[in-house]
Amino acid sequence: MGGRVRRLRRQQGLSQAGLAAELGISASYLNLIEHNRRNVTVPLLIKLAERFELELSDIADGDEGRLNADLMEAFGDELFGDLDLTNADVRDLVTSNATVARAILTLYDGYRNLHTDSEIVPAGATTATGDVPRPSDRLPSEQVSDFLQARANHFPELEEAAERVNEDASLSGEEPLRAMTAFLSNTFDVRVSDLPAQQAHLVRRFDPDKRTLELSNMLRADSRNFQAAHQIGLLAAERELDTLIAEGDFTDNDARTLARIALANYFAGALLMPYRAFHKAAKSLRYDVELLQHRFGVSFEQACHRLTNLQRPGQRGVPFHFLRSDIAGNISKRFSLSGIHIPRHGGACPRWNVHAAFLQPGAINIQISQMPDGATFFCIARTVLNAAGGYGEPRSYQSIGLGCEIGQASKLVYANGIDLDRPERTIPIGVSCRICPRMDCGQRAFPPVAHALETDINTRGVSAYVTATETD
Secondary structure (H helix, E strand, C coil): CHHHHHHHHHHCCCCHHHHHHHHCCCHHHHHHHHCCCCCCCHHHHHHHHHHHCCCHHHHHHHHHHHHHHHHHHHHCCHHHCCCCCCHHHHHHHHHHCHHHHHHHHHHHHHHHHHHHHHHHCCCCCCCCCCCCCCCCCCCHHHHHHHHHHHCCCCCHHHHHHHHHHHHHHCCCCCCHHHHHHHHHHHHHCCEEEECCCCCCCCCEEEECCCCEEEECCCCCHHHHHHHHHHHHHHHHCHHHHHHHHHHCCCCCHHHHHHHHHHHHHHHHHHHHCCHHHHHHHHHHCCCCHHHHHHHHCCCHHHHHHHHCCCEECCEECCCCEEEEEECCCCEEEEEECCCCCCCCCCCCCCCCHHHHHHHCCCCCEEEEEECCCCCEEEEEEEEEEECCCCCCCCCEEEEEEEEEEHHHHHHCHHHCCCCCCCHHHEEECCCCHHHCCCCCCCCCCCCCCCCCCCCCCCCCCCECCECHHHHC
16 A cells, blocks of 8 residues: 555655645654555545545555455466465465565566576577676566556656646647647757658657757658657656656666656657646547547547546546557556556456457457456457558557446446446456466466366366366
């Protein structure tokens, strides 16, 4: 719970001393709470909920639930197959000592990455500088995902910086690229031009010495706008980016660089889709992503991602989860405020509609998804085409998943005409096969870690790991 309290405090720009004074406790005690070294009493929990205008469960369950799910995924590895660990065992650990639980998760991340590195890096291999490759403890992408999740993917500092630039650059017109080009020239003496045709593999290149920003003219207009806004973020919000990165628990320069890119992308979204206007439009259009996309001149993915940022106190949007997957099931982006657990390693459950979306490219796929514990979510998914150039150039499809807790679904236009209370509309899903208890799933690819494997030469169930008797 400590991480949740710290995130809420930072989102509102409060110091530890300031919040502690409001709660009637010492700053040192609050510091211990934020680092999970002191339990939160019920009276203090009530004060926190009142201070941040949240339900008690919103404060109490967020971090612990996610940590519990991440650990269950880790313990689903065959490495722990003989230990017979249960959900109750993991929940007890998280509740009693979240710090140790996080340490175990960090160790497992390091083990997974070391194991992967040893498989793909040949023996005796060296880097371009002649050094022996150093196995990674936590991938830079994992560190950045954890950082964004810990901050609820909402950064008031970047929102304010984007609002200042939006006003200074007069971006309210119909030609944002022209306005951003003028702003870069007038404010930073940066000249914007097209990339040479022979540089087809690049979409953006900034030369800090020549003060030039080159953008590929093979990009769609929304992508060119976003790349220009990204560069403005790197320049105009440099101080804010430096501060945020210094606060992050990043272990190497690669992670810090990737975090800077992610935060500059956040700024770009905030610049092109100003918070107040976007929040108002999202509510009035009932979160119709395609209408938001057209109104703000952005891509489907950019609009979905921006919806996950709407966590400003007093102007909150629906708490969404978001993921991006390729056709092989590799998850390259994941974030969850809805409470659904998105796999930390490997692919997601094949029953998730983020996979089915590939069967109908460009169409919105709607699914009511239910986890084994009964938690139910309303999910949409749609493919997006990532391509630059013309005929003959490579095409790459990815699937974007966006969803919310079922109690929020009526706020979405996609729920029109759907009886959200009909159980037959619900699709049973899991996180991944190894930790999913569903024994009646015909798409099971691996046996569950908490269920002894039973084989019968004379009987075949709905999958190779399920006998007929197990589904009776």
